[in-house]
Amino acid sequence: MFTKTPDLPIASMEELFELSAFLHKEARLLDEERFEEWLEMLHEEIHYWMPGIENRRRENPLKEGFYDKDHMAYFDDRMRDLQRRVARFRQPSAWAENPATRNVHIISNVEAFIAPEADTYMVCSTFTSIRSRGLDEEYVIYGRRYDRIQRTEGGLKLLKRLILIPNATLSCKNINTFL
């Protein structure tokens, strides 16, 4: 969609199965508000990045085309930042989380490649995040993800995630979930 994926060797069928299962589990933990277990799936050096998308002419691109690492973002987080976000969800005074937001994360188009870094995969996927609040609010966000997932002593860990949505204007008031 935006970033030209580098040509990398394709992971084995077994590895693809394992990585897909990792992403599906992650989605389920988020839907079940098991945020602490979700944090456990992340590498301690996690870079979780969702840049703002800018509507620019083709002859006037930013460094990455429609986004730029020095520009504004939705998420540009490290572990401490993600832990703080989880901490807000857990406060009894997070008024806008009670009644709860009901989440469904759908993950598809999973492709797995062998990344140049040791013990690391580059995994591409698409997502649909559906949230409902109150009686009738519904918000759908979809996009592409480019992940680096590393095999560590503690199992597979998400090391890097780049989240790209097609929208230059977010069609809802917030993103009170992880994508």
Add this chain to the structure above:
Amino acid sequence: MSNIIKTLDVTDALPNLKKVCNLDEGRISGEIFYSQEIYEQELEKVFARCWLFVAHESQLVKTGDYITTTMGEDEVIVVRQKNGSIKVFLNACPHRGNKVCFSESGSTRGFICNYHGWSFDTAGNLVGQHESGIYEASEFDKSKWGLKEVAQVDSYKGLVFATFDPEAPSLKEYLGPMTWYLDALFDNQEGGTEFVGGCIRSTYECNWKIAAENFVGDILHAGWTHDSAARAMLGGAVAKVSDFPESYSVNWNGHGYEFALDTVGNVAVLGESKLNRYVHTIKPSVAERLGEFRSNMIASVSSATIFPNFSFLPGQNTVRVWQPRGPNKIELFTWVVVNKSAPEEIKEMWRKGAMMTFSPTGVFEMDDGENWEYCTKTAKGKVTAKQDLFVGLGMDTLLEETPLPGNVYEGQLNEANSRAFYQYWFDLLNAKSWTEVPNRNKGKAEAE
């Protein structure tokens, strides 16, 4: 031949407008957040007349640099001219009205309409068309058909404002003494400020006034609404505003700034000790530049709105415009402002910190959106919309004897700014022209 936009003929005031608010009695009604009829009046009497924020000068560095935005619901292009000035044009081709610029920012030598190939230079002049020969045969006068130019453009300390109305008072007169307070954020260091790259846009199903009023003078909500975010970021509750020994609410022409003098209360919620240290480090030089008083405001517990829809938070350094999109919808445009002279590391921390706190993913903003949407949506009920809403805190708190400029009220836990905001809105909706807008300012027009 001038292509400058003329003052619009405005329609008569709504006959029942008097019922929707009475600020002397400290009440408004939910109707003002939901009525389509009132909204139509706002577009012509507020957004087509007032000075509106359109850009920061740092977004338009070189000749031909442009951004597109909206003034009310009108699409405009803001572009740097060869002589260094800034012009604002309607982003609509004078042939059939199609948009001539579809990107949000960039650098260009001109704008070409996709429909019939009308081509304009950055000064808005029509310089050519597809099949130009047939226009010549019709004795077409190109000079009459340039891009329609917004009547007045001016800037204050890097903030570029524009008004459609040639009869509007000057920006200086419009802002009045609020500029003295704006300096605390926008001119506290040599070189002034710049915007971080990019703009985050999101959509709220709320009325624009409820958001603008939140920033004009509602710190009261912070301790309650934002308790969860404060605990997440700081591990404790928000500072208790009523404990501050000295704080103020100041307004002028519907603009408002509420602030404490605690220097770092706002920046502290970003949870980055280096940012707190930066503020303390520059404070002596701010005191030298702006005086001791305003050096206490750099990043203190504070917020502000320039009427009608330009708001910011010193300390979190979020700057935003609440773009009206119907009575019950807004698009929120947000930017991050930093001192040009700040170290890169500090700028980067503010970029991330503003996102982490006040943005669609910000842990503070998440609880605001819910409130603003339902303040708006409940007024869908005809009966609910007609009931009084209380806006009467701090009725008798005007400070008569103060060296501070503007209409100065004691304490920031005070609805004086909110009342002044709605009063100015109400006055504009009742005024056929600027001369009919009553002067309700009571304080000093300039700092002593």
